[in-house]
Every structure is written in C-alpha cells, then in structure tokens.
Amino acid sequence: MSMNDTAGSPKGKSTATKIGVIAGLAAVLAAGVAIFVALPPKIEHADVTLGATVDPALIERGRYVAVLGDCVACHTAPGGAEMAGGRALVTPMGTIFSTNITPDPKTGIGTWSFGAFERAMRKGVSADGHRLYPAMPYPSYAKISDDDMKALYAYLIKGEKPVEQANTASQMNFPFNLRFGLAYWDFVFADASPFVPDPSKDAVWNRGAYLVQSLGHCGACHTPRGIGFQETAMSEAGSKGSRFLAGEKVENWNAVDLRNLWTVPDTVEFLKTGRNRFATASGGMTDVILHSTQTTSQSDLVAISTYLKSLPSDRPHQDFAGPSGIVPETTWTTRGGLGYAQFCTDCHRPDGAGVPGVFPPLDGNPTVAAKDPSTLVHITLTGWKTAKTESHPRVWTMPGFARLSDREIAEILNFVRTNWGQGAEPVSEKEIASARAELDPKIDTSTFETPRLADLLAAPNKEQLLRGMRLNAETRDLLPHNVGDDLNCTSCHLNAGTVADGSPYVGITAFFPSYAPRAGRVITMEDRINGCFLRSMNGKALDPASDDMKAMVAYFEWMKGETKPQDKVPGRGVGKVDQKIKPDVENGGRVYEAQCAVCHGKTGEGLKDVGGRVVYPPLWGDRSFNIGAGMARTYTAAAFVKRNMPIGFHEKFPLGQGGLSDQEAVDVAEYFSHMPRPDFAGKVKDWPKDPKPADARY
Numbered sequence: 001m002s003m004n005d006t007a008g009s010p011k012g013k014s015t016a017t018k019i020g021v022i023a024g025l026a027a028v029l030a031a032g033v034a035i036f037v038a039l040p041p042k043i044e045h046a047d048v049t050l051g052a053t054v055d056p057a058l059i060e061r062g063r064y065v066a067v068l069g070d071c072v073a074c075h076t077a078p079g080g081a082e083m084a085g086g087r088a089l090v091t092p093m094g095t096i097f098s099t100n101i102t103p104d105p106k107t108g109i110g111t112w113s114f115g116a117f118e119r120a121m122r123k124g125v126s127a128d129g130h131r132l133y134p135a136m137p138y139p140s141y142a143k144i145s146d147d148d149m150k151a152l153y154a155y156l157i158k159g160e161k162p163v164e165q166a167n168t169a170s171q172m173n174f175p176f177n178l179r180f181g182l183a184y185w186d187f188v189f190a191d192a193s194p195f196v197p198d199p200s201k202d203a204v205w206n207r208g209a210y211l212v213q214s215l216g217h218c219g220a221c222h223t224p225r226g227i228g229f230q231e232t233a234m235s236e237a238g239s240k241g242s243r244f245l246a247g248e249k250v251e252n253w254n255a256v257d258l259r260n261l262w263t264v265p266d267t268v269e270f271l272k273t274g275r276n277r278f279a280t281a282s283g284g285m286t287d288v289i290l291h292s293t294q295t296t297s298q299s300d301l302v303a304i305s306t307y308l309k310s311l312p313s314d315r316p317h318q319d320f321a322g323p324s325g326i327v328p329e330t331t332w333t334t335r336g337g338l339g340y341a342q343f344c345t346d347c348h349r350p351d352g353a354g355v356p357g358v359f360p361p362l363d364g365n366p367t368v369a370a371k372d373p374s375t376l377v378h379i380t381l382t383g384w385k386t387a388k389t390e391s392h393p394r395v396w397t398m399p400g401f402a403r404l405s406d407r408e409i410a411e412i413l414n415f416v417r418t419n420w421g422q423g424a425e426p427v428s429e430k431e432i433a434s435a436r437a438e439l440d441p442k443i444d445t446s447t448f449e450t451p452r453l454a455d456l457l458a459a460p461n462k463e464q465l466l467r468g469m470r471l472n473a474e475t476r477d478l479l480p481h482n483v484g485d486d487l488n489c490t491s492c493h494l495n496a497g498t499v500a501d502g503s504p505y506v507g508i509t510a511f512f513p514s515y516a517p518r519a520g521r522v523i524t525m526e527d528r529i530n531g532c533f534l535r536s537m538n539g540k541a542l543d544p545a546s547d548d549m550k551a552m553v554a555y556f557e558w559m560k561g562e563t564k565p566q567d568k569v570p571g572r573g574v575g576k577v578d579q580k581i582k583p584d585v586e587n588g589g590r591v592y593e594a595q596c597a598v599c600h601g602k603t604g605e606g607l608k609d610v611g612g613r614v615v616y617p618p619l620w621g622d623r624s625f626n627i628g629a630g631m632a633r634t635y636t637a638a639a640f641v642k643r644n645m646p647i648g649f650h651e652k653f654p655l656g657q658g659g660l661s662d663q664e665a666v667d668v669a670e671y672f673s674h675m676p677r678p679d680f681a682g683k684v685k686d687w688p689k690d691p692k693p694a695d696a697r698y
Helices: 011-033 056-069 071-075 114-123 146-159 179-189 203-213 264-273 285-291 298-310 335-343 374-382 406-420 429-439 453-458 462-473 525-534 547-560 585-600 634-644 662-673 681-685
Strands: 088-091 094-097 248-250 253-255 514-516 521-523 614-616
Touching: 056 071, 056 146, 071 285, 114 146, 203 298, 253 374, 264 298, 335 406, 335 453, 374 406, 374 429, 406 429, 453 462, 462 547, 521 525, 525 547, 585 614, 585 662, 634 662
Parallel strands: none
Antiparallel strands: 088 094, 248 253, 514 521
8 A cells, every 4th residue: 555644634624614604603702802803804905906017027026926725726627718717626525715816807807906816815705705715815915925825816817817707606514604604714713814924934935834824724734733723823933833734634635734744855756746765656646746735945844844844843753774684473473463464565565665656665654654644544445646747747546445344444454564564553454444434445346255364364274375475476476496587476466366357376276187278288376377387487397296396286176166167257367459450569669668577677687676676576687587488478477467467547446457458468468479589499399289479579
C-alpha cells in the first residue's frame, strides 16, 4: 500500500464537513446576537478601480498568487471550465457547490468591486451580503497582504476568461441552511488578524510563515479543531501556537503533524514532485501538488519548508538514514506477515523499502507511524494514486483492498506498524469496520477465489508448506545452485501464485500428470517444476526426491483445494492473445520505454536496490530467462503482459496489473522476447511428436 498522509481530502470538502456542524450550532444561538447579523463587516481599505488596461506584471503576480492559494482546486468542477465553480463539496449535512469566480458579469465576479472581493476573501461575506460557509478558508485568507490581494483581484478580473455558468445553490439540510447563524461563529471563532512578520527571524522564514498561514491555508487540514470546529491556532505564536499544524483527522484521512516533519530538502522535493524518500502524496494533497506546489517557485518552496522545519514538535523524531533492508522474521510466522508477503511485497518490497521513484517506502513513512491510522486504513480500503507532476508525469495506482476482511486488513496493517511504525499502536478490526461503513469502498466481484497465504499457519504440515511458499518467493536466495539467473518463481507466478491470469497455482496439481506437447510425453508435477528451473531460471533441475521439491509440491497441493481434474478453474494460466495480430517491433520499443523500462531497466537489465539485491528481474541478457522458456515466445509473453503488466497501472485487484491493448502487448512482447538471451541446450529434444509453435525461438 502506497502511503502518505501529508494532507487530507480536498481542502474545501474537509472544511465544509465540519462547518456544517458549526452552521447548525450557530443557527440555534444566533437569535441572541442579531446585532452581528444585521450589518455585514466593513473593509477599511479604499476601493480599487481597474482601468481598461492593467499592468501585465500585476496580472502575472496575481496568477501566481492564485497558484499559491490553489484556487483552481475548489473552484473547478471535474471536467468543467477552469474557475467556473460547480465542484460539489459533499458533507453529512448537505452539499456545498463552489462558486464561479471568473469575470463573467452575470454569473461570476465580473461586476464585483475590489472592496466586495476583499470582504469575501477576508470576512467571508459575498458581494450581495450573504455569508459564505468557511469551506472558503477566509480565516486564513485574512492574512493575505494588501498587495497580493490586489494582484489576485486583478488576475481574476483581467487575467481569467469569463465563463457564463450559473452557480448551483447549496443543498444544506435544516438547520444548516440558515446562513445567518454563521455570523455568530465568525464573531466567536474567526481570527481576522493580519500576518505580522517576526523581526527575530530572517526573510526566508517570514516568507514561509506568510505563505503557510495565509495563501497556503495549510492549517485548514493540519491544525486540530476546537469545540466549535474552528482551527485552534492560526499561527505558531501565542499560548495555543503549539497546536498549529500539529495534525488533525479530516473525515477519514489523517492530515499529519507538519511540525519539524522532514528536512528542508525532503519537504521541497515532496511539494515539487509529490514524493520523497519517506512517502508519496495521497488524498487531497495530490490536488494541492498538481495545481499549486509543483509550480511554486523554488525559493518559496524553500521558505515554506524552512518555516515548517522550525516548528518544534513533541512527536518522537528519529533521524532516518533509509530503510534497514531487513526482512522481518515475523513475515513467515504471523498471519499479518504472510498477508503482507502475499499482497504488498511486489510494490513495497519484503523489507518495506518500496521502489524509489515508483512505489513509496513503508519504513520511515509518516503515514505508517502516525498515531491516527486513518489514512493508512483509507488507502488500504479505497486505493491510491500518485500526483501527476511535470517531473513524474506517470500516475502510479494502488487498488483498494476492500475485498479483504476487516480482520485481514487489521492483521496486515499491524504487521506494517509493528515493524516500521516506530512504536505506533495497533489498528483494531472495529476501526477498519467503521471506516469501511463510512467510505463504502468498491469491492472487486471477480469469481476468482484468491487463496490466503495466512491460512497456511492453520495446516498440520505448515512448516513444509511455508518452506514451499518461500521457495517460490525467494528461489534465487534459497536455491542458489539451481537458479542461474535473476528470476524467482514469483517473477511469473504473481503474488506467490495467487493472481488470476498470473500463472496461479490454484488447482494446478489436479491436472498432473498430464501430456506435455513440448516434451512429447506425460509429465509429473515435479517434471513441470524442473522445466521452470531449466528454462525460466536458466538453472539446474531440483532432485525430485529432495525435501525442497516435496515442499514445493506440497504447497501446490495445498493450493489445489477441492479442484478435480474435470473442473475448469477461472483465471488459470495467462490467457491467450490472437496470433493473427502482427507485431510491430518498433512500436514495441516505444511501449517498452514508456511502460516497462522504469522497472526492468532501459536495456532490459532489471532493477536492483542500493544493496545490489534484485527488485525486478531482467527481461534479456545473461541474467534473464533462456530461449527455451515460454516467455521467449512472442504470443505467450504477450498474453502474460496483456493481463499482468505493468503493475500499478489502474485499480484492478490486487496489483493494478495489465492495461495494454492486445496490439501493444504483442508489440512489446516481440520486442523483448527476441532480445539476446542465454541459449538452451535441451532445445533439440523439444516437440518430438507435435508441431512446433510458430513463435518458438528455435
């Protein structure tokens, strides 16, 4: 599971949920404070009139201010015109729709004076006098400087294109639809004090403080809320300053404590790219990075990061040199460890180190170590996507694991938190169930029944079965004399042979002994296993009478379940691809570069970690499978690629696997299968009776 909870859900949505409660409370109390309702607040500054022409530099500054404020994230509906509003902010109390802030004179703010605009921004009162729900973070925007406010106004009026799109009325339930009650909340809770630089700090620190407290409105998600659901602090100053950005649960996300979280370079990298050595953005933070921080200037990112680093925290803080590289022993002895080994290691690796630039680490990840596991649970149930940035345009996806039971998810997450959570408390099944009820995640309805490796622990011969499972997952390390390349069994048999159309072991022993055309005879399960050692792993056969062979066969036999020889197992094998499709090897090279090279290397050499351990296997060269392997055949490889590669491509359970078209799969299979690779001496004995497949390499 790819984790980071450096932000919650989209800023407007998270605030709106809590403000719905405030509105109801305010409506009840408003009768006694009518004086605050009758008159909208006044603005002290003189109004500003824009002429027919405005200095382009002012408009450009305003555009950048709008980026810093992330205006587009809330004021643009999915698929809608930019800044034209209509984004639904759904809350338990009803739905708020963002407004049109383009300069359209009928439906936007084209007729608004600067005074009206500033009043809305600083006081939360619209041009016609109605009060705004604090889903609009005007308590933070009150700290915007006069010059930035004027520039933002100039940009919205003169720099944006007018879009005539009527605003959608909020659909709040009674009594939350009584906006006048918000006046009381504003009087009691809204802090409209301006930003005041700290003379004891340098310019970089003060710039960062200004951006975080005002335009960035980071506290809207990351600052704890009080009795009226107000932000309990708007800055680091004062008696409550230690609460500012100290983390808060936002709906079913945990917006983490940002105080002294990372080094300045680590925070800059995260805000610029959506990832760093600790984590990858999730939830609403992906929108913030997409629309705001990735295009924020380097100097401003440094300023923000400097300010955040300076804030003292009582959170246990450890200097992190990087993942330990150690695989926990409990991986093989606990249900949570086996669940992790089955469903998580392909992306997050057995040692929790992740894959740099692709999948985030769990070791050192603040989401894993967070006191509140909300984001960890949220992502596990519903899935995750990386932020699309200029530096990382490819979006990586983790599917939701709602198909697993509450117990299974709790077991896996507790394994993760125990080993990489720096002492984080366990997650209960009750917490998983509560989040599931709130989130109502989609559940894969595939007919393929995925065996659970955790159930191996209940078998009477569990030691033998666990050995067989580990021989599949760690073939190179446990059988170095039998493996001659950099592959393991799980390189082709995904998730230890439990993935539909990923060469699963489910039911396989029910179909052996069986006739094999390539051998021209009936072969046993042991023969089939040794075929993989000789071909796919370019190695040596395993003694059929050895304990290791018996362990592998026992593991497969356990996978058989109730399958009978006449049964048809859904998802068995890797499927087929129409051999009438003609490969385009040049396009295959392009597909490989775009979709495969990140994991398997630009020249097919595979991917290794900093310790030299193989992460993903080579697809050609001396350390890859030989020409006698099934993957050396174009259409066999294409069928596998079609259904299983790349991983992290979309939301298919359990690896987000597959997604290329049939043509792309054939093209890229032709490309890599015909690259140089080891020969196979036993090829002369292949297909002694039956026709040789047209795509055989020899």
